[in-house]
Amino acid sequence: MGAKSMRSWCLCQICSCGSDYCPYEIVKQPRHVPEEYKPKQGKIDLGTTYKRDFNSYKVQPVSIVRPLERQVKKGTLDTVPTYKDDYRAWDLHKSELYKPEQTYQPPTVKFENSTTFQDDFVPQEIKPRQSFKPSSVVKRSTAPFNGITSHRLDYIPHQLELKFERPKEVYKPTDQRFEDLTTHRYDFQGLTGETAKICRPVHTRVTQNARFEGSTEFRESFQPWEIPPAEVKKVPEYVPPTGSMLLNSTSHLDYVPYQANRVVPIRPVSQKRSNNFPFQGKSTMKEDFPAWESRRQGLIKKQQQIPNPSGKFDGLSTFRSHYVPHELIPTESCKPLNIAFKSSVPFDDVTMYSVEYTPKKQEICPASYPSPPGYIFENTNSQGHKFFRKITPAVKAF
Numbered sequence: 001m002g003a004k005s006m007r008s009w010c011l012c013q014i015c016s017c018g019s020d021y022c023p024y025e026i027v028k029q030p031r032h033v034p035e036e037y038k039p040k041q042g043k044i045d046l047g048t049t050y051k052r053d054f055n056s057y058k059v060q061p062v063s064i065v066r067p068l069e070r071q072v073k074k075g076t077l078d079t080v081p082t083y084k085d086d087y088r089a090w091d092l093h094k095s096e097l098y099k100p101e102q103t104y105q106p107p108t109v110k111f112e113n114s115t116t117f118q119d120d121f122v123p124q125e126i127k128p129r130q131s132f133k134p135s136s137v138v139k140r141s142t143a144p145f146n147g148i149t150s151h152r153l154d155y156i157p158h159q160l161e162l163k164f165e166r167p168k169e170v171y172k173p174t175d176q177r178f179e180d181l182t183t184h185r186y187d188f189q190g191l192t193g194e195t196a197k198i199c200r201p202v203h204t205r206v207t208q209n210a211r212f213e214g215s216t217e218f219r220e221s222f223q224p225w226e227i228p229p230a231e232v233k234k235v236p237e238y239v240p241p242t243g244s245m246l247l248n249s250t251s252h253l254d255y256v257p258y259q260a261n262r263v264v265p266i267r268p269v270s271q272k273r274s275n276n277f278p279f280q281g282k283s284t285m286k287e288d289f290p291a292w293e294s295r296r297q298g299l300i301k302k303q304q305q306i307p308n309p310s311g312k313f314d315g316l317s318t319f320r321s322h323y324v325p326h327e328l329i330p331t332e333s334c335k336p337l338n339i340a341f342k343s344s345v346p347f348d349d350v351t352m353y354s355v356e357y358t359p360k361k362q363e364i365c366p367a368s369y370p371s372p373p374g375y376i377f378e379n380t381n382s383q384g385h386k387f388f389r390k391i392t393p394a395v396k397a398f
Contacts, residue, residue: 026186037322046329054334061341163282168290180300194315199323 366372366388375388 026183028187034318037318039324046331048331051332051334056334056336059336061343159277160280163287166287171292178300181302185302186305194313196315196317199320 366375371377372388374391376391378387378389380386
């Protein structure tokens with residue numbers, strides 16, 4: 001199908017659609033009205049399996065089942081253990097080695113026997129083989145290059161005929177009005193309403209936002225300290241070196257410039273044919289799909305058919321109309337009270353430490369005195385340590 005026939009078919013379809021289409025009246029679908037909520041009469045059974053099955057018991061503290069203390073008599077233990085009695089030291093003798101004596105002695109005479117390889121191998125002079133590889137030198141032909149091809153021999157230039165140009169057709173717009181009314185634009189009513197309000201109770205915080213002003217161990221132990229400013233290291237001032245800089249390199253010193261000629265290309269000279277015919281830049285694409293004059297379509301504004309509501313919007317929902325608030329009854333906790341058990345029996349605070357502890361007199365170290373009592377100064381060593389000798393009381397003979 002060509003472009004002209006395709007365009008005529010589209011125009012016929014548009015005209016037939018506008019003439020055959022008849023507008024129908026759209027009836028709104030009936031909306032389902034929910035039934036009114038009716039609360040049930042009676043009380044809510046708040047009993048649970050935990051309340052039904054759990055029986056509270058009175059809990060008493062568990063008595064300590066500690067064995068009685070045994071008093072061990074002090075004294076020396078003169079016994080021989082089973083290890084010393086069963087495992088005694090034996091006089092063991094060192095076992096002799098059963099390694100055979102080495103009787104082999106290496107010979108002192110030089111080995112002069114020849115091998116089979118030395119007897120059978122006869123050295124011969126190796127001659128290099130002649131290479132049959134052709135030389136890589138390019139052989140230039142003395143005959144002129146024959147550039148005649150079958151294309152140049154068989155090709156015959158023919159004169160092209162001018163193609164038939166079709167006349168440009170003028171676009172004829174339709175006289176009927178375009179109906180762009182959709183079901184969304186027809187059924188949609190722009191009603192404005194208020195946002196739904198949240199019915200949940202306000203959350204009240206139990207914690208206090210006041211700042212704690214008492215003293216803590218952290219505040220007493222970690223006091224703010226003054227931090228001295230960081231020392232900045234002084235960078236020494238740059239001093240340029242004296243004298244001139246040598247900019248000569250090994251390439252500048254060793255390079256010798258040479259005068260070289262440009263290499264002449266070896267490719268043959270192309271024989272161009274000069275044609276005086278004008279270039280025809282026409283194609284089937286340009287002929288079948290010419291450029292059409294198009295204009296930008298203006299905005300199509302629809303007239304408002306539904307009037308705006310004049311009364312106030314009733315934002316009452318089914319939840320708000322049917323919801324009946326009930327008073328919440330907190331569930332009774334069956335957890336036992338966290339109260340310490342009090343007993344009328346006096347507390348037994350006797351421990352092994354209080355029974356076996358023997359208080360001793362705390363003696364003062366004699367090194368804390370400049371001249372310790374009961375000691376006589378003898379001498380001072382090279383390191384400065386002083387040595388004292390304890391005074392022994394004289395014993396009278398009877």
